[in-house]
Amino acid sequence: MxxxxxxxxxxxxxxxxxxxxxxxxxxxxxxxxxxxxxxxxxxxxxxxxxxxxxxxxxxxxxxxxxxxxxxxxxxxxxxxxxxxxxxxxxxxxxxxxxxxxxxxxxxxxxxxxxxxxxxxxxxxxxxRHYIPTYRYVYEGIRRGEIGELHFVQAINLQRWYRMTRGSWRQDPALSGGGQLNDTGSHLVDFLLWIADAPATKVSAFMQYFDVPVDINSALAFEYANGAIGNLSIIGSTTVGWHEEITVVGSEATYLIRQDQLEICDAQGNRFRPENLPAGSQxxxxxxxxxxxxxxxxxTPEDGLKVIAFTEAAWQSAKAGGTPVPVQW
Missing domain, CATH: 3.40.50.720 (NAD(P)-binding Rossmann-like Domain)
Structure with a gap:
């Protein structure tokens, strides 16, 4: 062919x-x-x-x-x-x-x-599997650049509640869920993809306001290797778009702010990496x-991990934040 x-x-x-x-x-x-x-x-x-x-x-x-x-x-x-x-x-x-x-x-x-x-x-x-900044983090963790993974954090602010009002994205029959399942899906994928261990359990609190899908989500979770993390997907904001990701290791920390990567090494020096991986689509x-x-x-296996994490978060939110195992 x-x-x-x-x-x-x-x-x-x-x-x-x-x-x-x-x-x-x-x-x-x-x-x-x-x-x-x-x-x-x-x-x-x-x-x-x-x-x-x-x-x-x-x-x-x-x-x-x-x-x-x-x-x-x-x-x-x-x-x-x-x-x-x-x-x-x-x-x-x-x-x-x-x-x-x-x-x-x-x-x-x-x-x-x-x-x-x-x-x-x-x-x-x-x-994000194809964007140089994010591939660098994925590859850097695997070559041991930050040592042992301790903690990950991500927050996305998007005017999603207002922007998608009246659209299929706020209709659970078509969307399957709210912003966690939409914009948030990218961050869930990234945080699961970069770690060398699966997420094992998640605790979630969500706000729906006057619509039948989640608008704001605050999650805490744990990986099988003992690393911990939190994720906030905030759709009620007036901010058009803002995103921050932090990945903390025993020897260095990755700081991603609005798609720009900075590294803080073990001596506290902060710098931007050179020679990012090639990008694609x-x-x-x-x-x-x-x-x-x-x-x-x-891969489809990545998709399975994301919806398993998301479904566990929905279940936890319905149970008042009780931790729920991630089963995929």
Missing amino acids: TQVRLGLIGSGGMARHHLNVLQGVSEATIVAITEPSEEQRAHTLERFPHLQEVPFFDDHRAMLEQVEMDGVIIVTPHTLHFQQAMDALDRGLHVMIEKPMVCTVEHARVLVQRFKETGKIGLVAYQ PVINFVNAILGREEVQS
Whole structure:
């Protein structure tokens, strides 16, 4: 195979980001798009006029039946991911899924097993696996740069409550949950990905205000190696976007502020690292994995770990913060 034929399921804002990246990937071609919204179709064609001849479908099943392709990219409301991915795998296709992979541990286990049974490429679009700053932290922990991992902390402030009001993101039937399952999913993934041990239990407190999904979340958790952490996802803020991550080791500390990395060594010296790893994009990795050129960097197993942690946090919040085991 030298050319990868891709179908797109959903063509909203994040899908258009992937389409933009694919314009620089000569080995990939979009051959069909599922998008029931005429408004989103118009936005997509306005930005990417070269797709004028690509067929659009209202339903992904019709697209899978009528168009020959090698893989699909799923960028739809969260609770739709599971069935769309299963349908694509049943057609023998490779599958890339926007985060979160799915919205229940049960679905995640089934999907991970189905990827194993079919041997098809599965990728969850957790982009921090591909961003140089975050890859540096992942690799630095593994080469022992900060010594023994002691503590991790992350906070995200986003005007999510106001920004998503009235949208599917605040409808649990489509979103599967609130901001922890949306923006927060990226930070959950990062904190689980960088550690050399799984999270074992989590305690959570959440605020919902006047909507049926979580808006603010304050979590404390523990890893199997004894390291501890906390995570705050705050959607009621007036701040458009602010994020901070701290990773404390016995010999050094990583400080990430608004995507910028600083290291504090054992003598208290603070500096910015040189020679960050090369960056990429999930969709580039997806195409290269299909072509046999690269291993998948953000796997369905990562997606399973994230929803297991998230589901445990939801259960803990319902129980008034009682710690709940993370079981995946």
